[in-house]
Amino acid sequence: MSSEIIxxxxxxxxxxxxxxxxxxxxRDVSFNLHKGTxxxxxxxxxxxxxxxVQTLLGLIPMPPGRITAGSARLRGAELLGLSAxxxxxxxxxxxxxxxxxxxxxxxxxxxxxDQIAETLIVHMGMSAAAARQEVITLLTQVxxxxxxxxxxxYPFEFSGGMLQRAMIALSIACQPEVLIADxxxxxxxxxxxxxxxxxxxxxxxxxxxxxxxxxHDLGVVARMAHEVAVMYAGQIVEQGSVDDIFYRSxxxxxxxxxxxxxxxxxxxxxxxEIPGSPPDLFAPPAGxxxxxxxxxxxxxxxxxxxxxxxxxxxxxxxxxxxAAPAQxxxxxxxxxxxx
Amino acid sequence: MxxxxxxxxxxxxxxxxxxxxxxxxxxxxxxxxxxANEKATNAVIRxxxxxxxxxxxxxxxxxxxYMGNMLKGDFGIAFSEENRSVNDIIRETFPVSATLGLLSxxxxxxxxxxxxxxxxxxxxxxxxxxxxxxxxxxISVPSFVFAGLSQFAILHLNKWTGVSLLPVxxxxxxxAMLVPALVLGLSTMAYLTRLMRSTMLDVANTDxxxxxxxxGLSTTRIFLHHQLRNAILPVITVLGPSIAIITTGGFxxxxxxxxxxxxxxxVQSVAQLDYTVIMGTTVFFGAFxxxxxxxxxILYGFIDPRIRVEASR
Numbered sequence: 001m002s003s004e005i006i007x008x009x010x011x012x013x014x015x016x017x018x019x020x021x022x023x024x025x026x027r028d029v030s031f032n033l034h035k036g037t038x039x040x041x042x043x044x045x046x047x048x049x050x051x052x053v054q055t056l057l058g059l060i061p062m063p064p065g066r067i068t069a070g071s072a073r074l075r076g077a078e079l080l081g082l083s084a085x086x087x088x089x090x091x092x093x094x095x096x097x098x099x100x101x102x103x104x105x106x107x108x109x110x111x112x113x114d115q116i117a118e119t120l121i122v123h124m125g126m127s128a129a130a131a132r133q134e135v136i137t138l139l140t141q142v143x144x145x146x147x148x149x150x151x152x153x154y155p156f157e158f159s160g161g162m163l164q165r166a167m168i169a170l171s172i173a174c175q176p177e178v179l180i181a182d183x184x185x186x187x188x189x190x191x192x193x194x195x196x197x198x199x200x201x202x203x204x205x206x207x208x209x210x211x212x213x214x215x216h217d218l219g220v221v222a223r224m225a226h227e228v229a230v231m232y233a234g235q236i237v238e239q240g241s242v243d244d245i246f247y248r249s250x251x252x253x254x255x256x257x258x259x260x261x262x263x264x265x266x267x268x269x270x271x272x273e274i275p276g277s278p279p280d281l282f283a284p285p286a287g288x289x290x291x292x293x294x295x296x297x298x299x300x301x302x303x304x305x306x307x308x309x310x311x312x313x314x315x316x317x318x319x320x321x322x323a324a325p326a327q328x329x330x331x332x333x334x335x336x337x338x339x
Numbered sequence: 340m341x342x343x344x345x346x347x348x349x350x351x352x353x354x355x356x357x358x359x360x361x362x363x364x365x366x367x368x369x370x371x372x373x374x375a376n377e378k379a380t381n382a383v384i385r386x387x388x389x390x391x392x393x394x395x396x397x398x399x400x401x402x403x404x405y406m407g408n409m410l411k412g413d414f415g416i417a418f419s420e421e422n423r424s425v426n427d428i429i430r431e432t433f434p435v436s437a438t439l440g441l442l443s444x445x446x447x448x449x450x451x452x453x454x455x456x457x458x459x460x461x462x463x464x465x466x467x468x469x470x471x472x473x474x475x476x477x478i479s480v481p482s483f484v485f486a487g488l489s490q491f492a493i494l495h496l497n498k499w500t501g502v503s504l505l506p507v508x509x510x511x512x513x514x515a516m517l518v519p520a521l522v523l524g525l526s527t528m529a530y531l532t533r534l535m536r537s538t539m540l541d542v543a544n545t546d547x548x549x550x551x552x553x554x555g556l557s558t559t560r561i562f563l564h565h566q567l568r569n570a571i572l573p574v575i576t577v578l579g580p581s582i583a584i585i586t587t588g589g590f591x592x593x594x595x596x597x598x599x600x601x602x603x604x605x606v607q608s609v610a611q612l613d614y615t616v617i618m619g620t621t622v623f624f625g626a627f628x629x630x631x632x633x634x635x636x637i638l639y640g641f642i643d644p645r646i647r648v649e650a651s652r
Contacts, residue, residue: 057552057553058552059552059553088555088556088557089555090555091552091554091555092553092554092556093555097550097553099550104546104547105550106547106550107550107551107565107569108569108643108644108645109569109643110564110565110568118554119554119556122554154644156644156645170554
């Protein structure tokens with residue numbers, strides 16, 4: 001990837017203090033977001049993907065949340081540790097955000113128009129009338145019919161798909177460089193999902209948006225992403241281009257995820273699963289977080305945590321070590337899964 | 340919306356009729372009548388009086404006559420006072436009670452919303468603990484204790500400053516209304532504070548407040564434009580019953596501060612079994628209450644758009 005880096009996150013670690021002890025929700029996460037591309041962060045529920053992106057905008061409650069290490073730079077400017085006032089220059093203006101359930105993410109007692117106009121008035125210093133005009137333009141851009149009438153309506157008068165469009169209009173209102181989409185299509189049915197993804201793609205092309213897309217749907221990843229980071233138990237376990245992840249999977253967890261995807265063929269009637277469940281993040285196990293569920297677990301995996309191996313395509317797995325005895329066997333296995 | 344209002348008003352009339360009938364029945368179930376303890380009368384005079392007031396008629400006939408008069412807006416003549424109609428009593432004393440009630444309601448809601456919001460902002464820090472302690476006090480201590488204590492405090496304040504800052508009792512000037520209204524509204528204020536605190540905390544944890552933060556709005560703007568309006572909805576819901584508690588519960592405060600309000604008649608009439616005054620004040624208060632609850636519901640529709648639409652369906 002040759003284009004310039006917009007957002008650079010390095011060694012981010014976040015923990016939450018609870019009555020049961022501190023939960024290490026995000027551990028040593030690093031990624032780069034390149035201009036005009038989409039980075040998908042994939043992983044199952046509770047793996048820390050939402051916490052990672054919400055931390056960037058200071059949206060996790062602190063306390064109990066605490067950033068213990070790392071940095072996040074937007075075009076070189078540090079975001080972490082900024083006061084709420086300073087952060088508000090970025091929130092909504094340079095980084096837009098879309099949430100999963102638009103119905104609960106919109107204020108129920110405020111019209112859609114007012115909610116979108118609000119960011120324009122606050123960030124761009126627009127007058128109410130100018131903001132209203134801009135809202136109409138934005139609603140047209142996200143393909144909401146009859147924008148003049150729609151902007152006077154309240155969220156409960158919108159359908160789920162229309163509301164997600166309005167949410168997108170809201171997030172791009174101030175021409176941000178980065179758009180964070182936190183499971184934007186999870187609450188929608190498949191047809192509407194496809195429309196929303198198409199909308200995001202066309203906005204990316206027309207505005208040069210850089211998108212961080214959080215999802216647990218590999219289908220969405222395959223369609224949207226240029227680069228992919230697979231998260232497991234608070235860590236990025238594999239990272240690379242979309243082809244690397246799908247065709248040259250290097251981590252057993254990624255392989256498992258792919259195998260668990262429902263296929264189109266009729267004779268694969270039983271869905272495959274990854275046995276076991278994610279580790280307890282109150283006390284992460286020694287060694288690799290995936291060792292209890294890994295079909296290729298070695299003695300080393302239970303005592304020592306693997307580093308990220310590789311350069312552009314990285315995987316946090318001892319099998320990638322040059323001296324790994326099973327590596328040859330493992331490559332064969334991957335080949336068999338792929339075919 | 341108009342349809343909705345008409346429907347609510349129709350239900351209200353039915354409610355008031357029910358209140359009137361139930362009061363009438365309960366009143367006549369109590370042994371004796373308003374003339375029973377007149378000392379100087381003999382049997383003949385009493386019979387004459389009963390005939391004059393219609394008390395010798397069967398109860399059902401009395402009910403029909405009374406309801407007929409009430410429909411015409413006539414509550415009859417008071418038994419306990421010479422030549423004074425119940426309508427006159429209400430006309431003269433209700434404005435006093437209403438002023439007192441309105442002022443205390445103003446105190447209660449303004450205070451409740453403000454203190455509630457404050458406790459939510461300072462959650463689990465000392466302002467929160469202090470206010471919540473006072474709230475428990477406000478809810479559990481009866482108003483006559485506060486009334487007495489506040490008079491005591493006024494007395495010492497006036498003595499200490501050497502000028503008459505606030506009157507200890509009486510009615511007429513705004514200064515005289517201040518303390519009674521505060522005392523009367525205290526328990527409602529405490530209750531609203533608690534309610535406001537919990538709804539504020541609920542709203543603060545919602546997704547749309549997170550969205551508001553993600554939009555880069557200032558904390559003040561989020562508080563005023565997003566949090567307050569959503570948190571205030573449940574407070575408005577209980578405003579109707581609060582008006583009830585304040586206007587009807589005013590008699591204690593009215594008697595401690597010697598305020599010539601309707602509350603006094605409301606209580607006295609029951610002790611004296613003064614049929615017409617009991618009926619008049621009860622039906623009047625009942626109708627007032629019903630009207631307030633309807634008014635609050637309509638107001639609610641203006642604040643929460645979701646209700647407006649459901650109502651018009």
